[in-house]
Amino acid sequence: MKETRRSGIGWGLLISLLIVLGFGSLTLFYIIPFIFIQTDWIPLGDLKSFFFKSEGAINNNDQSNSEIIGTLGTVGDWFGGTTLPVLTFLSYIGVMIAIIMQRQELGLQRKELQETRDVFIIQRFENTFFNMITLNNDIITNIKIDIGKISNKSSHSPSSGRDSFSDLYTELLSTFSGKGKDRKEVLEEIINSYELFFSAYQDSIGHYFRNLYRITKFIHENEALSMDQKQNYIGILRAQLSTYELLLIFYNALSDYGSEKFLPLIKKYNLFDNINNTLLINQKLDWELYKNFEETKINLLKNEFEDSLILALYNSTAKGQISGAINKISELGSVPKDKKINCLNDISDMIKVLIESDCVLSDYQIKLLNSILIYIENYGKELGLKDDKSKKFLHKLKLQ
Structure with missing residues (x-):
């Protein structure tokens, strides 16, 4: 005006x-x-x-x-x-x-x-966003859980609503030994302990975590919003979460269930801005692990997949440097023939999954990945074998 x-x-x-x-x-x-x-x-x-x-x-x-x-x-x-x-x-x-x-x-x-x-x-956008918030609150209201599947400490009545999250966190605590001495050992324990916890309660809370991820992704993918606006809506979402909800989301994000898709968005928009980290299972190491997750995850995988080229691609992709994979591919000439099949299939599977997944990739990265895939197909089109090592690795990353 x-x-x-x-x-x-x-x-x-x-x-x-x-x-x-x-x-x-x-x-x-x-x-x-x-x-x-x-x-x-x-x-x-x-x-x-x-x-x-x-x-x-x-x-x-x-x-x-x-x-x-x-x-x-x-x-x-x-x-x-x-x-x-x-x-x-x-x-x-x-x-x-x-x-x-x-x-x-x-x-x-x-x-x-x-x-x-x-x-x-x-x-x-706001109509959809607040409807999703309402749906999330309805999900919480309808939660009714018989606590004690892991700790064997059953209660007289089912835990329900937001009160159930503190009981669920107690159950998660019971799966930890707390013997991790560094970030790699802590991550390994989180992956194994959360797997045990989630397999026991996924029927009751699995849809809760999926809905939270969809809300966060919905905000992230809206191109009409500025970064400040997205941060504001994430803040509104964060305000709906209780202390124990944030703690459970924290370990879900570090586990195999949330580390690939949910954790990058959580870190980008700082969803854990006001989390009470004094209540973390291992206050210092858990928070350091969250801050340095990609590096720790790669170090953990190296123990099992030391010579895998797919690990090199995962490493370079996690750091936004896919060009490192091209350098590794250029070394295929010195790889023994019996190992070339495994290397080609490893890289090919990984690239296909990345392109088809919800990973946030730039147009340049997608074109580069497609170029690598074409090269692999031309280089080893007569070697269409699949190996257990490749499938095991992809299963480890929850990408298959």
């Missing part, structure tokens, strides 16, 4: 200035004949005689009258010849101003339509 008002004031001043110049020019042209008269181009007495004397007097002075008429004719020709171009020029300026004002008005209308469209998109 302020921009429109300032623009209107500017155009008003310009139009007023042109009107003043136009009237000033016309007034000047009307005054010029009197200037001629005052400078004796036409004697003032002769002019009075021409207009005010009787017909007889005028006829007695025909020569003087002819001179007056001739002079006035010259002035009239000058006046007509100069006034018409000025009026034409002013008309042209007026048309140009009208066109420019119309273009500006159309630009403002387009801007208003875009703003209206953006508001409509945001409203539609």
Whole structure:
């Protein structure tokens, strides 16, 4: 509105200035004949005689009258010849101003339509977002769990609603030995312990975690939102979560169930901004593991897949450096023939899964992965074998 008002004031001043110049020019042209008269181009007495004397007097002075008429004719020709171009020029300026004002008005209308469209998109997004929040709250309300499947500490009545999360966290704690001395050992224990915990309670809480992931992904994939807006909606989501919900989400994200898709979004939007890390199972190492998850996961996998090229691809992809995989592929010439089959199938499977998965990849990364895949198919199209090591690795990453 302020921009429109300032623009209107500017155009008003310009139009007023042109009107003043136009009237000033016309007034000047009307005054010029009197200037001629005052400078004796036409004697003032002769002019009075021409207009005010009787017909007889005028006829007695025909020569003087002819001179007056001739002079006035010259002035009239000058006046007509100069006034018409000025009026034409002013008309042209007026048309140009009208066109420019119309273009500006159309630009403002387009801007208003875009703003209206953006508001409509945001409203539609918020309707879906808050419906998903409502659904999440309904899921929590309907949770009813018989606690004690792991700890064997059964209660007299099922745990329900948000209160069930503190009981579930107690169950998760009972699966940990707490003997991990570094991040790699802690991660290995989290993966194994959470697997035991989730297999016991996935029927009751599996849909809860899936819905949370869908809400986070829904925010992330909305291109109409700025980063600040996405952070704001993540903050609204975070405000709905209790202390023990955040703790369970924390370990879900570090496990094989959430580390591939959910954890990157959690870290990107800082979902654990206000988590009470004093309640973590291993306060210091667990938080360090969260901060350095990719590096720790790679170190853990190296123990089992030391010479696997697919590990190199996972490593480079996790760091956003897929080009490292190309360098490894260039070394295939020195790999024994019996191992080339495994290497080609490892890399091929990994790339296919990455392209078809929900991993957040740029257009450049997708093109690069497709190029690597074509190279592999051309290089070993006659070697269409599958090996257990490749399948085991993909199963380990939960990508198959």
